[in-house]
Amino acid sequence: MKGWRRSPPVRRAAALLSLLAVWEAASRAGLLDPFYAPPPSAVAGVLFDLAAGGDLWPHLAATAAAAFAGLLVGLVLGIALGFAAALAPLVADLLEPVMILLNAIPRVILAPLFVIWLGIGLASKLALATILVAVLIFFAVYNGFREVDRRLVERVRTLGGGRRVLIREVYVPSVTSWVLGSFRVAVGFAFTGAVVGEFVASSRGLGYLLQFAQSTYNAALTIALIVLIMAVVLLLFACAERLERRLLRWR
Amino acid sequence: MLRISGLAVGYGGEPVLDGIDLEVAAGEFATLGGPSGSGKTSILRVVAGLLEPLRGTVELDVGSRDVGFLFQDDALLPWRTARQNVALGLRIRDVAQARADEQADGWLQMMGLAGYGDRYPGQLSGGQRKRVAIAQVLALRPRLLLMDEPFAALDAIVRTRITQELLEWVERERLTVLLVTHDLEEAISASDVVHVLGHGPRAAIRASHRVGIPRPRRVLEARGHPAFGPLLRRLWEDLAAERMPEPAPS
Numbered sequence: 001m002k003g004w005r006r007s008p009p010v011r012r013a014a015a016l017l018s019l020l021a022v023w024e025a026a027s028r029a030g031l032l033d034p035f036y037a038p039p040p041s042a043v044a045g046v047l048f049d050l051a052a053g054g055d056l057w058p059h060l061a062a063t064a065a066a067a068f069a070g071l072l073v074g075l076v077l078g079i080a081l082g083f084a085a086a087l088a089p090l091v092a093d094l095l096e097p098v099m100i101l102l103n104a105i106p107r108v109i110l111a112p113l114f115v116i117w118l119g120i121g122l123a124s125k126l127a128l129a130t131i132l133v134a135v136l137i138f139f140a141v142y143n144g145f146r147e148v149d150r151r152l153v154e155r156v157r158t159l160g161g162g163r164r165v166l167i168r169e170v171y172v173p174s175v176t177s178w179v180l181g182s183f184r185v186a187v188g189f190a191f192t193g194a195v196v197g198e199f200v201a202s203s204r205g206l207g208y209l210l211q212f213a214q215s216t217y218n219a220a221l222t223i224a225l226i227v228l229i230m231a232v233v234l235l236l237f238a239c240a241e242r243l244e245r246r247l248l249r250w251r
Numbered sequence: 252m253l254r255i256s257g258l259a260v261g262y263g264g265e266p267v268l269d270g271i272d273l274e275v276a277a278g279e280f281a282t283l284g285g286p287s288g289s290g291k292t293s294i295l296r297v298v299a300g301l302l303e304p305l306r307g308t309v310e311l312d313v314g315s316r317d318v319g320f321l322f323q324d325d326a327l328l329p330w331r332t333a334r335q336n337v338a339l340g341l342r343i344r345d346v347a348q349a350r351a352d353e354q355a356d357g358w359l360q361m362m363g364l365a366g367y368g369d370r371y372p373g374q375l376s377g378g379q380r381k382r383v384a385i386a387q388v389l390a391l392r393p394r395l396l397l398m399d400e401p402f403a404a405l406d407a408i409v410r411t412r413i414t415q416e417l418l419e420w421v422e423r424e425r426l427t428v429l430l431v432t433h434d435l436e437e438a439i440s441a442s443d444v445v446h447v448l449g450h451g452p453r454a455a456i457r458a459s460h461r462v463g464i465p466r467p468r469r470v471l472e473a474r475g476h477p478a479f480g481p482l483l484r485r486l487w488e489d490l491a492a493e494r495m496p497e498p499a500p501s
Contacts, residue, residue, distance in 0.1 A: 151326040158299050158320040159340035159391065169339065173330040250330045250371040 038220040046224040056228075062205040064232075066122055066194035070129020071186060078134040079179065082141025086171075095138075102135045108192070111200040120201045129193030133186045137179060144178030145171060180247055184240045191233050252277040252395055252427040253298065258307030260293040266305055268293060269453040273446060275395075277312065280421065280428045280466075282438040285448030286490065291431040295320070295397045298429070311395070316344070319393030321401045325380035327372040333359060333383045334368035340391045358386035362416070378409040385413070389420060396421070398430045402437070414441065415470050422467045435486045439464075440473035445482075447489045458489045 005011070020040045026032050027039030034042065050056040081099075085092040110131060114124040152170045161169065198207025206229055213221035258271040267290035275281045283291050296302035298309055299320045311318070327336045337355035342348065356368055362382040372380055381402070388396070402410045418441060421428055432438050438445045439462055449457040463478040473479060 149326065151322065151324060152328060154301055155322065155326060155328075156339070156343075157301065158318075159387070160316055160343045161339075165343055169328060169331075173328070177330075251373060 035217075036219055038223065042220050043223045043227065046220045047228065050221075050224065059205050059209050060228075060232075062122070062202075063125075063191070063194050063198065063207065066125035066197065066205065067129055067190040069122075069126050070193050071133055071190035073126065074130040074133025074186065074190065075137055075179075077130065078137025079141055081134070082138045082145070082175070085138070085142050086145035092142075096142075099135055099138050099142075102131070103139065107132050107135065108196045111197055114197065115201045120203060125194045125197035125202070125205070128197040129190045132189040132193040136182055136186055136189060140178045140182040141175050144175035147178075148174045177248060180244045183244060184237055187236045187240050188233055191229065191236075195229065252279070252312050253429065254308075254310040255294070255298070256308050256310075258294065258297065258309070259305040260290060260297060260302065261305050264305070266453055268448075268455070270455045271307065273456060275427055275429055277427055278425050279444065280430070280442040282430045282432060282442040282445045283448060284432060284435055284438045284445055284486065285454070286450060287433055289448045289450060289454050291433075291448055292323075292399050295399050295429065295431055299397055313394045316391075317394040319388040319391060319396045321385060321388050321396065321398040323400045323403055325372075325377060325384045325404070327380060327383055327387070329372050332369050332371055333364065333375065336372070336383055337386045337390055340387060344391070354390060355386070358390045359383070362386045378405055378413070381405060381409075381413060385417065392424070394427060396426050396428045398428065400432050400434075401430075403432075403434075411470055418468065418470065435483055435490075436474065439479055439482055439486070440468065440470050445486060447486060460485060 023032075023037075024039045024041060027034060027037065027042075032039075081091075081095060085095045108128065111124070111128050114127045118124040118127055148171055152174075153166060156166055156169055194205065195207035195210070198205035199211050200207075202208045202211075206225055210222065210225045213225060253273075253275040255271055255273040258273075259266045259269045260271075261267045261269075271294060273281075273283075273294070283294060285291050293302060297304045298311075299318060300315060327333075328339070331339065334352055334355045337358050338346075338348075338351040341351035341354060346354070356365075359365060359368055362385060364379060364382055364386070367375065367379065367383075372383070375383065381404075385401075402413060405413065414437070420426070428442075430438070430442060435445075443462055443466070445460045445462060446456050447458045447460070448454055460482060462482060464473050464476045
């Protein structure tokens, strides 16, 4: 009978709802200044108006397009460069220092440079999302290759497997599990790249709206957009997790 | 079947083993015993072509495809099912998929794993994984079987059972075997000849003993054979003497 009260999702939802209720009550009692901390109901109202008025969709579409394209290009680029570096020492010597440097810095600082090079359109957002994802995936592939289980390599060799069989049976699956391990982070990075790119300079997108909301001191709109971006990323995380479970069902 | 002469193995140019001469006749079950860290495994790795020796030669009467290697651990490809793992070697030898799967199922059945073909290694117990690993190697019908402490990680009951099953297969196929183990009782109960390796560095084969117990054997009965106890004592003495410092030349 009381089983549901112990279930973590129910308890988490209850905790979140109580927090929102306290916030709402504090606002209504006049304890919070609505200019800085508008009540949840006001934020929900703004979100509803945005969605119902149709203003939201072109912005959401612009951000999603930049994020997805960046994710895809970043994955392809990261995988290709990672494999190239793992298979050819010369490529590794060339790429590794650059990648280590790019990995060490907050890569979003490249955003202004991409705007100068590529303009304020989609291209600069795509480039930022791509580089955020590509560096992450490069290391997943490169490390996945180097950290491959030596025992499995020897096993396949004693069964008569050559280089081609080793890559297919040992290296690719091993690298795949590493890449999938970074996949959720990559989805988050792709959105970061798109939104930050829009934030820096753009004429559309959620980052652009956010920038607009901030410059007009509209806290309700700012919070509404933050909540919206969170919801989108959580949704994508859930999709990524399903994909991960499907591809890694041997675990 | 297998002749090793003047073999030196080491890492970074420093030999762990030196001057290893070893001959395994066709159909013989030879065991290489010795303390841990004496480099026993390295000898098998050289024979299997996984390690380049510093010096010396290895001659085989069969091709490398006729050599099977049963490793100490039971590492199978975790992303492949038991059936796919067993079929892997067959697929490498260009056996068609359907036929390879069929043969793999046959081997799994023989290993007492009928119906486990679709399980992933992570869903099997240690003993079951070991059986899959054995099936994976035997499915290729090797003529020479190299085994590196294959049962070390198993509990006593499973270990005795699997050893017995493997011995039966060795008898049936007249397999030549080179087993590496630090377990002297296992060495005696399974093999025709036990070679004792000394301590490193530059360890060499210290003594070789024939096992006077007729084949085919049953693991548990071999331990009760009158020749078992005295030989075990001699092997212990060999190893104990090995721990003493070398006498100074007079």
